[in-house]
Amino acid sequence: MVSRLLPASFSENITSKLGPTMFSRFLESMDAEVPVSIRINHQKMSKPDHLEQVAWCKSGFYLAERPIFTLDPAFHSGAYYVQEASSMFIGYILEKIGISNNGLKILDLSAAPGGKSTLIASILNGKGLLVANEIIKNRAYTLKYNLSKEGYSNVIVTNNDPKDFSHLTSFFDIILVDAPCSGEGMFRKDPNAIGEWSPENVKNCSLRQQKIIHDVMPALKPDGYLIYSTCTYNDAENIDNITKFADQYDLTCVDLDVPDAWQIVKTEKNGRIGYQFYPHMVKGEGFFAAVLQKNNDAEYKLKLQTSKNLQVLNHKNRPQDIEAWVDIQNHCLLADKMGTIHLFPEVFAEDAKILDHYLKLIYCGTSVGLPNKNILIPDHSLALSLNRSIEINTIEMDTNTALHYLKKDLYAVEHARKGWLLATYKGQGIGWLKNLGDRINNYLPAEYRILMNIEKGRTEQFDSNPISNFRQS
Template identity: 30%
Template sequence: MAVVPALDPRPGEHVLDLCAAPGGKATDIARRLGGQGVLVANEPHPIRVRTLVENLERAGAPAIVTQALPHQLAAAVGVRFDAILVDAPCSGEGMFRKDPEARRQWQASSPASCARRQREILACALSMLRPGGRLVYSTCTFNPLENEQIVAWALDSFPVILEAIPLWPGWEPGRPAWVGDPDLTRRFAADIAHTRRLWPHKGVGEGHFVARFRLLQELPDGAGDRPVRRSEWRAARRHSSPSANLAEWRRAFAEWIDAGQVPAPWHEPLWRGPHAYAAPDTELLVRLEQARIRIHRPGLWLASQERGRLEPQHALAMAIPPHLAKQTAPLDEELAVQYLSGAPLPDLGQRGRTLVHLAGWPLGWGNGISGRTNNLYPKGLRRTDLLPLRGEKT
């Protein structure tokens, strides 16, 4: 998780997490953006991207979720992002201690094969970065082929510099002597010392490597093509065939949320069939659609049209602090465990959609009716193995 403070995403920025599954780093980026700016969370693998979507919605993290190879995404969006995270696929040597599967999958050819792929990914990522933008490259391997040598290659091939990352406890500088090539070692030894290694025998964690680049100028022969005209993205919005008109949306939204304190995209959602999303960058979505990039989520999933009426989605409940909900109900630990298991709750004194929470942390929606509160926690997230922590030392 140290790569996200190394990237330092700031409210209002356009940020790309290029290899985002399972989503822990993407949720932290979304938290740091604070609802201002744009987060694109991309994952090429069709199975892993589903986990990414689930985890982002579980955390209420607003993001555009795409499934594309790096070169496909670069060709679609061009130069666009202020900050990019490349947590690159690697040989996984740093995970051997805790993950037997990582040990079984490793082969003698793995580091060199991964290094070739990492160079391709890094080149695509840099082509999407704005001049002056930041890119954090990280791996969970010890191998210099995938770490210091990749960084030296990037310094030699692109108009980038390395910026120092704090020496957090247990971290050490990268090893210039491991660059391998004498000429690159001589030229970039001082820069390589700005990279960071985490050693599992010296700190709390496994084996990781982190480097932060800054792009000095736009790359030649960039991947971007012509700009999208406003008439095109307006046409795309019309083509989305909204299932509810704006007045209906505002009426329903006002029943659930104090609309005066939420981001602007929530007020005029983007519709995809019966589903409403807070789309942070409509022009970007048009580019992605024109390039036939698969979009799993065009933004935060707000609501859906069900049985002739609008119903709020779980992601919306998780995206807001409880005080913004029109109706809330606090739960103690026993009732929270009951709710997360999917069981109905007693009458909480509210009628209709109610955001239930534990000590100010949102849990999801309930529907208050006479005598009980129906449980609207998504079935796929329900847990029956939880116990209250009350009385335990934590």
């Protein structure tokens, strides 16, 4: 039982915050089942009316039990994302502060594996620009994959240290810092986190969080918003840090007017405001969030920079058949130094050059493909894209066929056209194949293939569970 593993000093701290009666309820919740929640991609999946909705997220829903998501092709198509419910509160924050301006530039500083970034991308709905960053390289590539499944082209993924963003003076309208923390809110979901907790670690995390904010604050525009979040409970990492940030950087805390019925605890200290999630009060894990608006500084406009790796393609130097693959309307085509072509919003082309000058970009817009003798070899990201051409030939697969395609042990298809085909499941792309007649070439990247034993692990859960009741393309 998780409640028996909690360190004494942690329990004392929570008791002082909640009181003995509420602490008893907190302990009971620590031994309860962890809620399972998903967030649907409204461009790929219709609202599942049979599921309980997450109160603070219109696209968030709870599942009665945790299925084997790997065995649902809809999961691989990006029809939904498995995300902890409390963290979906970021979507409510964005709605409250308003993101109606189509030109907004948003940074998710510590974005992997991608839950909050895919949520932001969904809310932007193809407008504005999202820069999702992750300092750890292999996690940055996981972030890239999860964002590509969302299907939007207005996304850049970077692999940088927070201090690298200090050069981008007044560049972003909104910066989300989901700060590395002591992980107290994850004790129920991941009991291993308990063994890593100590008062000293809490102190170190608080100092690290302060440094991260110091590094990234120059990149926030005047009147811009800093969204700060953690998955912990203690004041040192939460409201005390918010107070320091507000005082040091001339920031004003934003009152979000959260409905009482949600039972999210509003934390106030010296006029500073934060919002705390407790598992005995909400259907989710421990979480903290606060919003601060920047008051000072004159806005600074960055000079245009020469891109290190990106070249804008014109009609003469792009593949002749490119428009057979992708809808270019309101977009430009960028080529990286390896030759891969990317679809990117034209209005942000100069911003992409600036970002490429200062940062390490590992994903820019939608990767369309790599030209080979002026003929395009399509990228996996294009199979998942919302901007791919409707003229592309497709082959619709049932659950069993789709799973074998995703495992890369499907060797032939019947009654299909020869040539390039988009493999689809319930109308949504899951990857490319090339039908040669007597066999197929499966172009699913090896790193994305299903590794588990399909036949051993498979149940009827996805055939009977309408989680996959999503909109046909």
